[in-house]
Amino acid sequence: MESQHEVIEIRNLYKSFQSGYEENEVLKGINLTIKSGNIIGYIGPNGAGKSTTVKILCGLIDDFEGDVRVLGMNLREDALEIKKRIGYIPENASLYDSLTPLEFLSFLGEMRGMNSGKVTERALNLLRIFEMEKNANQRISTFSKGMRQKVLIISGMIHNPDIIFLDEPLSGLDANSVIMVKEVLTQMARDGKTIFYSSHLMDVVEKISDRIILIDKGNVIADGTFETLKGQDNDESLEKLFTRLTGSTGLSDRAEAFIQSFEK
């Protein structure tokens, strides 16, 4: 493995959205340093600010407060250079349904400066690995959710990026594909790539992450390996840890109340 160096530095990251007359503060001063070759599990409850962080780091949202450096470059000044070297796999992204995966992937490759022959060859190769070679010239509109997700995953990796941002990447994938993606991510990290993995699937995050960052209500509330985060409470799983730290207590009482509501 290559020697580790800092690839993401976030200082005092704030972001709010205007909603009518109200200001909805999504990120409230995030500070993080992330090194190469790591798999970062970025977790948090719904509405915690995970996707917003990922979108900022990928240059999709540019009106934020704070300093962000990715691959040693300032995100505000060198967003294009950064985008060339990162991959983004969004959650529920819209694909161009009337295109075939080959056309779609060729478009993305060409936009990233790859020559069309190379991008076609690589796209076909990656589609083959995901057992989608026979669908290469079929329109995306006919695909199942899992197949669309595979196209999305390939689209984020086709240009061999240094950092890959994944926002809930495994939704809709079958068990074999999940295992394969996990294996791919682990091997990529071994090759010095950085994986920024945002998800709700605690078991996957627990298994593949070198470091877990827990965000809640726009603040980082825990940061470390699973072993260090378990701490004195010795949580048996990341799920338990998550529940404890995000203050989601009394879940069994609430479940019981849910069941009882049918009996009334």
Added chain:
Amino acid sequence: MIQFIVSIFRPFRKLIEWTGVDYKQFITILKLKLLLDNRRNTAFTSNRGGDSRNMLIMQSGMFALFGALLTGLLHVIQSAFVFYFVIHSMVMIFTAMLIISEFYAILFATSDNSLIHSLPVNGQTVNLARNAHIFVYLFLLGFSLSFVPMIMGAFRFGIATLLVFIITLALNAAFTLFLTNIMYLGIMKMASGEKLKNLMMYFQVAIAVFFMAFYQYGIRLIDNTDVFNMFLSIHWYTFLLPQSWFAGTIDAIGTFNWDLNHLIFMALTIGMPLGAAIITGKYLTPVFNQKLADLEQSDRSSAVRKTRKVSGKWSRFAAKIFTRKNEERASFTVMWKMLGRERQFKLMLLPSIGYILVLLPLMFQGTNLQNVTSGKLFIALLYFPILIAATFSSAVMVGDQKMSGWIFRSSPMDSPADLFKGTIKAGFARFLLPVYLILAGVVLFFWGPARITDIVIAFLANYLMTMILYFYQTPRFPFTLEKSAVQGGSNGLRMVVSMFVVILIAMFHYGTLSFGTWISLLLIPIYIAVILYVDRKWVYSQITWKQIDENNRY
């Protein structure tokens, strides 16, 4: 075709790159957008999910055919200026209509924002690709529409006018793009988020109704005055009309007329669109794109968005009157709410209500009130709302809830009939009934209480026809189809047949007026019996889940 279109930009490569645009990326995005256009379902494609291709060529062909049909009108025009004035006016009207109907697909295409913005492409490139795409689309429309007229013009006024005309077409498209940007930016300044989307929708409805009014009253104007001669002499306001600039320039070159007026036209032809293009590219588009991005973000980020509290008092009251079974009532109540909120549906339906308001004064035109009230015009008034029913039956399918059918398919309903009955009755109660009551009020006011029987009969006929019109559509779940797909296919023919039946019913009612009130009174129980039969035994009980499964996706 796409390759040919993008090759047009090749000579301008250096100029494009000089503005900070990455030429290769620009061409890649433009090619993609045109490819998507080429595969987009339009009114001319099957609505059964087949692969659509070569749509740009088909659409261009349709426009060319339409333009050819208008050539007969142009034949009588002697002056080159008026000839090209009329063609450019025609192009501008069609362009405006296209912008309205293709609003979401072309102008407000935000679905790929997150995809494009994640790529290493700068703002100038994205902006130019967006503008070039709209420009190409508008130019292609104008070129196809005026293809036959421009050949005719070349024969009559010289080949030079043909070349200049093509250049002015491009300038026309650039200027229209500018006006569109200005117009929508103005609206965007007024609101944001959901409010903005609603405002846009109402704006589009207003424009559609305006065009209908313009068409109806404009045609009458042409009947009454010598419209072509009107444009032969140049007035101060001639300089305000962009089509005059273009026509004046062509006229100047075709007839070697270089007087001051023609020189002004030429200066405006070159100066205005070029100035507009610079302002669009430099100032308007970045603001426009930022507003679009904000629009998308505000939709997604707002976890605390407030929604207007709906009491549901009216829907519950109406449900009690129009429905019998629980399932039907549940469908009625939910559809009542959704019909009030689904923008694409309203965009299609509301203009039909507006058209009635436009057409209403025409009925009283050209005759005094005494003559009107002594006649039987009220019959036409009372059957007008069926126009709404006809539009409703297709509009209710339109929406982006493509896969929402599972909600109904997974419900423990042994037949889908109640869902459809609830939907059509909610539509009738929410949109058709208020209009009918207003028109009934007009009839009562002008024709007096003697027409109450006719009002009741026409009401029953309206209700009956609304139910039947809806039934004669392909059974699809509400809000699950693209607008373009709804407009195509066999539904159009069914609609024509249904409208023919409506006319027959109205004429039948009209015929009974000669036989006195007792015949009219006899119609009431007959209609009620037919309605009950249609409601309970015939129309809806024939819709099966099998039919539904064939036409819907889950």
